[in-house]
Amino acid sequence: MDLVTFGVQLLNAIQYGMVLFLVASGLTLVFGILGVINLAHGAFYMLGAYLAYWITMYSGSFALAMAGGVAIAFALGLVLESIFIRRLYGRDHLAQVLLSFGLILVIDEVREILFGKDVHSVPAPTWLAGSIQLTDNLSYPVYRLAICVFCLIVAALIFLVITRTKVGMIVRAGAENREMTRVLGIRFDVVNRYVFAVGIALAALGGIVIAPISTVFPGMGDGMLILSFVVVVLGGIGSVAGAAVGALLIGLTDTFGKVFFPSVASILIYVLMAAVLLWRPNGILGRREV
């Protein structure tokens, strides 16, 4: 493998890891603040991709698809929290698992009614559609680079909000000690609603940005759900920084696994997870007790 090919694969790995981070950070935020494990997270990723397909098809504008998809997902998050998720606080994990499984069945079926079950592709925005010529027979799509940059900006925003703002302070305090924060007068019913909506919007955003370089298909949410879980287990649940570490590790393992060990590539990330479980059962950046 020469240096250019290595560089291309490294870029692919980072780009894949960044999208994983978008989705997994939503999952880990929702668990950290609400204490709810949401199996339907992958379904919202899938929904985001279908919304991207649907909006670009009718408007021709990917930017509009992005804004519209995120807005719809955010609104859906607010609604679902106030109808269903709110009733899960304090319930055991089994109830959370099964309610979100019920949500998956509903979302999948609603998607089928609205968009059908066909496989679609979404065109990248025209100004990002080209590729950069690296060598005579090797080029790199601009859109993939744009994903890296965009996800980095979103990641930076998430970290800035969490570490530098009052909202972030409330979120961190809530993750640390919920009861104490409540006693200090923080309205958790409101915080929960918006955190859940942001989590869902991040999942959908992941689906939207991936749509032009992947195909849009019904089962895409399942794969992403499992990957996000592996990311969260690797990094430590509730930790956004952990999600970033886990996502990049998965991106590197998966991309280079496919290059070097193509026959067992799909198993490698689980081997990595098993290794981390033996080494640090609560994740690389996780706290000792959960």
Add this chain to the structure above:
Amino acid sequence: MRQRWLVPTILLAMAVALPFVTSTYYVQFASKALIMGILAMALNLVVGHGGLVSLCHAAFFGLAGYVLALLSPGYDPAPLLLTLPVAMLASAVAALAIGALALRTRGVYFIMVTLAFGEMMFFLFHDTGIAGGSDGTYVNAKPEIAIGGYQLLDLGSPTVFYFVVLACLAATVALIAMLVNAPFGRALAAARDNERRARSLGFPIFRIRLIAFVISGAIAGVAGYFAAAQFGFVAPQMLGWHLSATVLVMVLIGGLRSVTGPLIGALVLIALEEVLKAATDHWKLAEGLIVIFIVLALPSGIRQLWPMIFGERADAPAPDVGSRRSVAAAAEARHG
């Protein structure tokens, strides 16, 4: 004590009589429901009694099905007395490996880790060429029970198949009831209710949980073996986590704290799916809404429906007062 045995005896008599009063279709349907009942009871050993929400039991179920498919000699029936133990062993070994890693974690981590390892098994059969890859493969002949070349039972007959499954179900109920009531089961429940206290009393929590997980995986293998034999087909979807979650729904419907409750849950959910499939193309939408409703409104399963429909018996005497025990208490004793 008399009443405690009455209801199970009647149910068993009805189950035995079923093939003689209904058509083949319903016998096969009942076999399928009982197979899912075995799976749900196996899962409940770890979920209800052990407090460990596992999302990888479909992997043990499917793995045993694949073992049958791989061991079946072409178009001849496979010997059940040989292939069933091998299938159970395969599931038990998989449960041992996954359990040893997953049980290092707690709570929500355990859910995510079991889900991930279950999907790893799915990809193992989906992405590699084993037994037809993503297309799956056929089990051309149903297994037979033969000793020394003399065929005792041919599972190709739906009635024989049904009775063999019923026998396995009875064995599963007996085994799990015995385990749960033994000191082992008490220790498992103690670890569920208060892990720290159980640990400080000297119980080897990790080992107890791992044993329960392996037994549960092996019984799930029995269910998967018969499922593969009945459908005559195995595909990676058999190992997928949607099945694991569906079986969890059965467990919730039937009630977590009983041995046979999940069996009831399996019968209810399978009958419900059958009705919904006949009624609408979008049956999964209805099923999803029903699952959500059950989680929110009936956290202890469908037995909660009883007082809702027939009203609370305000004048119900305290439990264990002769024959006038409340229905709920009787159900409690039966499910024990």
